[in-house]
Structures are given as C-alpha cells and as structure tokens.
Amino acid sequence: MRRRERADSLAGDALEASNAENRIERGGFLLFLALATLALLVIVLPFAAPILWAALAAIIFQPLYRRFLDWRPGRENQAAVATLVVVTFAVVLPAVLIGSAIVTQAIEVVVAFQEGRIDVAGWFAQIMDALPARMQTWLAQSGWGDLVAAQNRIQDFAEQSAGLIASQALAIGGGVAGFVLALGVALYAGYFFLRDGRAIGHAVVRALPMERAIAQQLADRFETIVRATIKGSGVVGLVQGALGAITFWIVGVPSVLLLGLLMAFASLLPAVGPALIWVPVAIYLLAIGAFWQGVVVIASGVAVIGLADNLLRPILVGRDTGIPDWMILVTTLGGLALIGLSGIVLGPLAAGMFLAGWSILSEQREESSGPAPEIPPETSPEAMPGIAQ
Secondary structure (H helix, E strand, O other), X not given: OHHHHHHHHHHHHHHHHHHHHHHHHXXXXXXXXXXXXXXXXXXXXXXXXXXXXXXXXXHHOHHHHHHHHHXXXXXXXXXXXXXXXXXXXXXXXXXXXXXXXXXXXXXXXXXXXHHOOOOHHHHHHHHHHHOOHHHHHHHHHHOOOOHHHHHHHHHHHXXXXXXXHHHHHHHHHOHHHHHHHHHHHHHHHHHHHHHHHHHHHHHHHHHOOOXXXXXXXXXXXXXXXXXXXXXXXXXXXXXXXXXXHHHHHHHOOOOHHHHHHHHHHHOOOOOOOOHHHHHHHHHHHHHOOOHHHHHHHHHHHHHHHHXXXXXXXXXXXXXXXXXXXXXHHHHHHHHHHHHHHHHHHHHHHHHHHHHHHXXXXXXXXXXXXXXXXXXXXXXXXXXXXXXXX
C-alpha cells in the first residue's frame, strides 16, 4: 500500500512538474509571438496607411474581382491585375488630379486671407444689413455683432479649414517621391489582397484566440461596417460634394472644388450634413443681392443634395450598420483628429466592433442565464418622459 501511495505521489509530482514546464514553454512562446508581432507593426508602420487603404479597396472591389474571375475561371492573377487597372483609372488618377486642384485652391484661399484680398468685413456688413432688426439685435448681444470680432472668427475658421486641407494633403503625400512610393505599395499590396483576400481572411479568423463562431461574427461585422462606411458615407459624401461643387460653379461662386470637398466632409456629420456649407453660401448670395443664385443654391441643397443621401445610401449599403448617429459623429471626428484621413473609416469601425463585441457578450449571457426580465410598464423609459427625452 505504501509503495502504491509513493508511486502515486511521484507520478503526481512528475505531472505537476510537466504542467509547470508546459506553462513556461507556452508563456515563452506567447511572449515571442507578442514581440514578433510588435516588431512587425513597428517595421510596417511607415506604410500603415497605404496597406490599410489597399485592404479596404480589396474588400470594396472584391465583387468586381469575382466578376472578372467568372469571365476567365482559374485566372486569378489576370483578374487581380484587371481589377487594379480599373481602380487606378476610375478612382486613383481622378482622385489625384482633383486632389491637387483642391490643394491649389486651398493654398490660394489661405494666401488671399493673409494678404487681405478677401474682404470679410464687407461680406459681413452686407449680410448684417440684410438681416431683420431683431436678428441683428440678437447677434449683437451674442457677440457676433462686433464687426472686428466676427471678422476675426470667420477669417480664423476659413484659414484653419483651408490650411488643414493643404497640410493634410502634403502630410499624406510626403512629397512627390513619398506619394509615388506609397501608391506603389498600396497597388502592390492590393494585388495580393484581391487575389488571396478570402484565404487571408479565413486564416485570420482561425488564428484569433476566441471561439470560431464569435470570430466569424466579428469578421462579418467588420466587412459590413467597412462596406457601409466607404460605400455609404464615402461615396454618398463624394456625390453630395460633387453636386455642391456643380451648383456653386453654376452660380459663379469661386473655389468650387474646395467648397465641394468641405461639403463632402460635412456629409459625414448626422443631421446637419452638407447644409453646414451650402446654407451660409446661400445666405451670403441673398445678402449681396444675388437672388436667383441664392435661390438656386437653396433649391439644389434641398431637392438635389439633400435627397442624394436618402436615395443612394439604401442602394449602396443595403443594410444598416447599427451604429447610432451620435457615435458615428464622435468617432469620425475623433478618428480624423487622431490619425487623419484614415480615421474616417477606422473611427466608425472601432465603434462598430465595440458594439458588436458587447452585443455578442450580451447574447451569450442571455443564453447561459435566460432572457433578461421584462421592465414593468410603469418604470419603462417610454413611461418616464424625463428619461425618454
């Protein structure tokens, strides 16, 4: 009996030592994996933006790649190259040409403000004189009636907006050589993302340290948010910006490309949207006596630009991302402030993944503990006006 107990004790000690050794070895491997991943991220950090946009473009244009592949089955390389050619001539080159023109206009606006060639005081005086007396009194009480102070505010805002566009464009490109290098990296990476995108996605899902079903739900959510953000917010914003630029060109407003870009960015803001740009322009035109031009801007803003979102978004997106408007606004502005242009996508993407993760956790808790108890009618938010509002 004692021999058996001793043998069992020795076997237990050996098993415990083996488990401890396995934990050390696994911990060492995880440490190596973390360091290797960190080293890779540091090395590719200078090209993070081109690689990110290449991956996003591969997700968006995957249906086009599949269509080319259906025409020529088994020709993955040719289908990827054909897709990149279409993207280059239909998206990249027009964006570069229009972007360079916008940067030129932004620089001209900044220089005009600095040299005093833009008469903000005259514009402000004309607008103030055209307003009703009550509104003039209210503006004066709120501090906007002071001509000098208002001129400084408007001028600072305009200079910062135009200067930010110019500085961001220069920062993105880093000069001609840097821009060409970044574009080359994006196209090269995009080729492999298009050709091997599905295999890469499946490999990432399998490698995630979580349940396969949860990893697949997060992957599907990721793809949905990317498509909704770019096709919904991006494309709709560009369409609204283009419509605004055409409208401003028709009525003779200068710097139409710059105003169109500002309108495209403003379309990312829920509720106000492009009206943040075309309403002040319409007010200015009406104040200086350009009545038909102001009416055209208002009609276009309400009947054309305003309806573009309602008509195009359901067609392009197809289903809602489930992200509240206020969260889209905050994350978009926060992403722009933190990482620049890429934040337009990464901001809402972070919000969507946050909501998806908590939604999955809530579903798991309900499955394990049963559904949540119903809220009595007398204590529900609908029955409490202060909370419902």
